[in-house]
Amino acid sequence: MRKIGVAILGLGVVGGGTYRVLTQHRAFYQRTQNLDITVESVLETNPERIRKLGIPEEIVAANVAEAVLNPDVNVVVECIGGTEAAREFVLAALHAGKTVVTSNKELFCKHSHELELAAKTHNAGLYFEASCVGGVPIIRTLLDGVQANEISCLMGIINGTTNYILTQMTERGIGYEEALREARELGYAEADPTADVEGFDAAYKLSILSSLAFHTKVPFSKVFREGITNVSQEDIADGNALGYRLKLLAIGKNTDAGVEVRVHPTFVRKDHPLASVEGSFNAVFLTGDSVGDIMLYGRGAGELPTASAIVSDIIFSATHGEHRYSTFKNTKTPDKDTKFAEDFLSAYYLRLTVDDEPGVLAKIAAVLGKYGISIVELIQRSKCEGKATLVLATHETHERSVMSAIQKLDGTGFARVESVLRVAF
Amino acid sequence: MRKIGVAILGLGVVGGGTYRVLTQHRAFYQRTQNLDITVESVLETNPERIRKLGIPEEIVAANVAEAVLNPDVNVVVECIGGTEAAREFVLAALHAGKTVVTSNKELFCKHSHELELAAKTHNAGLYFEASCVGGVPIIRTLLDGVQANEISCLMGIINGTTNYILTQMTERGIGYEEALREARELGYAEADPTADVEGFDAAYKLSILSSLAFHTKVPFSKVFREGITNVSQEDIADGNALGYRLKLLAIGKNTDAGVEVRVHPTFVRKDHPLASVEGSFNAVFLTGDSVGDIMLYGRGAGELPTASAIVSDIIFSATHGEHRYSTFKNTKTPDKDTKFAEDFLSAYYLRLTVDDEPGVLAKIAAVLGKYGISIVELIQRSKCEGKATLVLATHETHERSVMSAIQKLDGTGFARVESVLRVAF
Numbered sequence: 057m058r059k060i061g062v063a064i065l066g067l068g069v070v071g072g073g074t075y076r077v078l079t080q081h082r083a084f085y086q087r088t089q090n091l092d093i094t095v096e097s098v099l100e101t102n103p104e105r106i107r108k109l110g111i112p113e114e115i116v117a118a119n120v121a122e123a124v125l126n127p128d129v130n131v132v133v134e135c136i137g138g139t140e141a142a143r144e145f146v147l148a149a150l151h152a153g154k155t156v157v158t159s160n161k162e163l164f165c166k167h168s169h170e171l172e173l174a175a176k177t178h179n180a181g182l183y184f185e186a187s188c189v190g191g192v193p194i195i196r197t198l199l200d201g202v203q204a205n206e207i208s209c210l211m212g213i214i215n216g217t218t219n220y221i222l223t224q225m226t227e228r229g230i231g232y233e234e235a236l237r238e239a240r241e242l243g244y245a246e247a248d249p250t251a252d253v254e255g256f257d258a259a260y261k262l263s264i265l266s267s268l269a270f271h272t273k274v275p276f277s278k279v280f281r282e283g284i285t286n287v288s289q290e291d292i293a294d295g296n297a298l299g300y301r302l303k304l305l306a307i308g309k310n311t312d313a314g315v316e317v318r319v320h321p322t323f324v325r326k327d328h329p330l331a332s333v334e335g336s337f338n339a340v341f342l343t344g345d346s347v348g349d350i351m352l353y354g355r356g357a358g359e360l361p362t363a364s365a366i367v368s369d370i371i372f373s374a375t376h377g378e379h380r381y382s383t384f385k386n387t388k389t390p391d392k393d394t395k396f397a398e399d400f401l402s403a404y405y406l407r408l409t410v411d412d413e414p415g416v417l418a419k420i421a422a423v424l425g426k427y428g429i430s431i432v433e434l435i436q437r438s439k440c441e442g443k444a445t446l447v448l449a450t451h452e453t454h455e456r457s458v459m460s461a462i463q464k465l466d467g468t469g470f471a472r473v474e475s476v477l478r479v480a481f
Numbered sequence: 482m483r484k485i486g487v488a489i490l491g492l493g494v495v496g497g498g499t500y501r502v503l504t505q506h507r508a509f510y511q512r513t514q515n516l517d518i519t520v521e522s523v524l525e526t527n528p529e530r531i532r533k534l535g536i537p538e539e540i541v542a543a544n545v546a547e548a549v550l551n552p553d554v555n556v557v558v559e560c561i562g563g564t565e566a567a568r569e570f571v572l573a574a575l576h577a578g579k580t581v582v583t584s585n586k587e588l589f590c591k592h593s594h595e596l597e598l599a600a601k602t603h604n605a606g607l608y609f610e611a612s613c614v615g616g617v618p619i620i621r622t623l624l625d626g627v628q629a630n631e632i633s634c635l636m637g638i639i640n641g642t643t644n645y646i647l648t649q650m651t652e653r654g655i656g657y658e659e660a661l662r663e664a665r666e667l668g669y670a671e672a673d674p675t676a677d678v679e680g681f682d683a684a685y686k687l688s689i690l691s692s693l694a695f696h697t698k699v700p701f702s703k704v705f706r707e708g709i710t711n712v713s714q715e716d717i718a719d720g721n722a723l724g725y726r727l728k729l730l731a732i733g734k735n736t737d738a739g740v741e742v743r744v745h746p747t748f749v750r751k752d753h754p755l756a757s758v759e760g761s762f763n764a765v766f767l768t769g770d771s772v773g774d775i776m777l778y779g780r781g782a783g784e785l786p787t788a789s790a791i792v793s794d795i796i797f798s799a800t801h802g803e804h805r806y807s808t809f810k811n812t813k814t815p816d817k818d819t820k821f822a823e824d825f826l827s828a829y830y831l832r833l834t835v836d837d838e839p840g841v842l843a844k845i846a847a848v849l850g851k852y853g854i855s856i857v858e859l860i861q862r863s864k865c866e867g868k869a870t871l872v873l874a875t876h877e878t879h880e881r882s883v884m885s886a887i888q889k890l891d892g893t894g895f896a897r898v899e900s901v902l903r904v905a906f
């Protein structure tokens with residue numbers, strides 16, 4: 057039976073979960089994988105965490121060198137987060153020829169090229185399934201499950217915090233602030249929720265997933281990003297009336313116009329498989345030229361689901377040793393042939409306040425028509441003081457046209473665009 | 482760049498799709514996988530198929546030996562089907578040390594041990610992603626995506642023909658025969674639909690998936706199997722009124738009572754992710770001890786989705802050469818420690834014709850109660866001639882208790898059980 061020694065750097069939620077999964081399943085992996093996986097070293101400055109996990113004193117490392125250079129350690133699991141210490145420690149492990157398994161999406165998104173180069177140079181493995189969508193094996197699927205396909209589109213609900221918040225706003229009619237407070241209390245949102253609610257977390261993941269799906273580096277800087285902090289209860293309700301559910305979608309497309317990547321609140325039709333992905337669940341919907349549409353669904357975060365991805369990577373690295381690089385095309389910059397779309401196509405939802413008088417609707421339709429925008433569906437509500445609310449959904453059109461039309465409408469005096477949201481199919 | 486030569490045995494729907502995917506993506510695989518994959522040989526007795534695919538005469542083999550012993554062939558794709566010629570040809574390829582990729586669920590279900598032994602003996606690869614759920618990478622996921630988990634439950638809609646038929650019966654209110662006729666016209670059902678509608682196809686797949694999920698051989702003979710030929714429009718409508726959708730589910734569980742595997746029409750609650758898997762789509766819902774619930778969704782059959790799985794296996798075999806056996810635990814017989822459950826727990830749906838007179842309901846409840854069966858929900862409808870229809874859903878209970886209770890009820894004279902269907906949670 058092969059022995060695999062593991063060092064875990066950082067015993068927060070994910071690192072602690074990894075420790076628990078490994079120690080509780082030791083006999084199971086011996087039996088099912090013919091591997092004896094043991095935790096040989098941990099690095100953690102908070103003694104409370106070590107105590108709570110019941111970790112024996114003798115495997116607590118005094119510093120990173122002691123952990124990663126331990127001759128009994130084959131695999132180093134990085135669960136520190138951030139891009140400072142984590143980057144330094146991962147590089148140290150790779151330089152020592154150790155296989156690295158990381159859950160750190162920001163690190164991998166920003167430094168994959170440097171890490172990959174170090175891995176290749178030192179003949180070390182590098183695995184990162186846990187960086188995206190928790191326990192859902194989306195990276196394994198992209199690399200080793202649907203790699204026969206040219207992927208044209210990837211749409212994902214890949215941030216649990218925002219999906220929890222939007223689900224609560226939708227199902228219970230509460231406002232953003234109240235839903236965020238609840239998410240904090242339940243541990244779904246951090247004290248500073250910026251990374252989640254402003255879409256950074258989803259954008260890091262989208263950068264990684266798109267790079268793999270489209271076989272070219274898709275830098276974080278190319279991701280169009282809009283968070284959910286301005287989402288109003290009114291829009292959710294009006295969208296609902298039009299048959300939509302609001303989700304923070306990460307969308308990656310590879311079309312003739314180029315690669316486009318964007319994270320923004322998006323209405324999806326209620327009968328779309330993504331519409332029923334609720335609460336802290338995540339899902340990724342992919343379209344390949346042979347496989348057609350497929351979707352993977354599961355918990356995108358949390359102690360044990362993320363640990364499942366980390367430990368599955370540890371096992372994969374031990375059982376498939378020959379192929380050690382997961383992102384052979386994940387260079388620092390995009391391939392020279394890669395074109396990024398400067399505009400994109402989407403359908404739109406608009407909510408306007410308009411003068412409540414005859415002929416206004418025709419005038420609005422005329423402005424939109426001038427920009428090539430046609431209306432699919434429309435709801436009008438009377439407001440007080442001579443104003444009405446108009447909610448409309450458009451056919452697919454260019455983002456730029458919509459932005460120009462909005463500017464034009466806002467300048468007319470008879471209409472003001474209160475909100476604009478994109479609609480996916 | 483590494484060269485991979487492929488032989489395709491059988492150019493029916495799946496073999497033809499594989500030929501098309503490989504030839505159309507040659508440059509794509511060169512660019513993205515650093516592999517030059519070419520079809521070096523095909524074996525097919527129907528000249529029309531060869532002509533339609535535009536296959537050059539010189540790669541058409543005269544016999545199986547010419548195809549599999551061709552020195553330019555590294556990978557043999559078996560798309561013949563059945564267990565006679567296919568078994569012989571696959572063994573010939575493995576004996577020659579060639580990697581075999583197969584879509585043949587019946588062959589793999591019945592002969593995996595023999596094939597695996599031949600593969601090991603001759604240092605040949607053996608891959609079978611395409612045998613289950615078309616292009617959905619469920620086998621890769623079980624082996625290399627969630628292998629850190631002890632899987633307790635697997636529930637799948639893994640036969641497209643029956644899901645198409647049940648979806649049409651549900652959505653359009655048509656009968657089984659009409660839906661089957663349509664499925665035939667659309668190419669979703671074969672002239673002899675037995676393998677699909679009687680659940681054999683799903684049972685082969687469930688045997689394979691359960692063996693992998695539970696790390697012990699789960700023989701086909703252990704699969705409890707009931708098809709959809711007796712499903713009535715009345716049950717679908719009554720189930721709908723209770724909030725259920727009817728699906729042919731393949732269920733595998735590994736509990737303290739042992740392993741249980743069964744394929745039967747099953748009601749699922751409308752809010753379960755499996756309920757909205759419609760038409761020819763398939764999905765597998767898994768529960769692991771760390772990852773929790775995950776679901777994979779996509780097209781379970783068809784030319785290109787199945788070819789996607791085959792070609793992804795070809796690429797995997799070329800890029801992960803060291804680990805050549807996918808089913809190291811898939812022995813001929815179950816592990817000696819494996820226990821199979823003799824009974825199982827389920828909730829139930831019962832439709833009864835009863836005497837339409839006071840006190841009958843109490844008497845029925847009393848009979849059920851005697852067998853430990855409690856009722857969750859009940860609908861009563863009046864029928865003519867002094868009879869009423871009673872539709873009821875039960876709490877979870879033992880299959881054996883339900884069967885005994887039904888026998889008892891049928892013997893009372895005041896009630897006749899018209900249909901019994903299981904309900905999953």
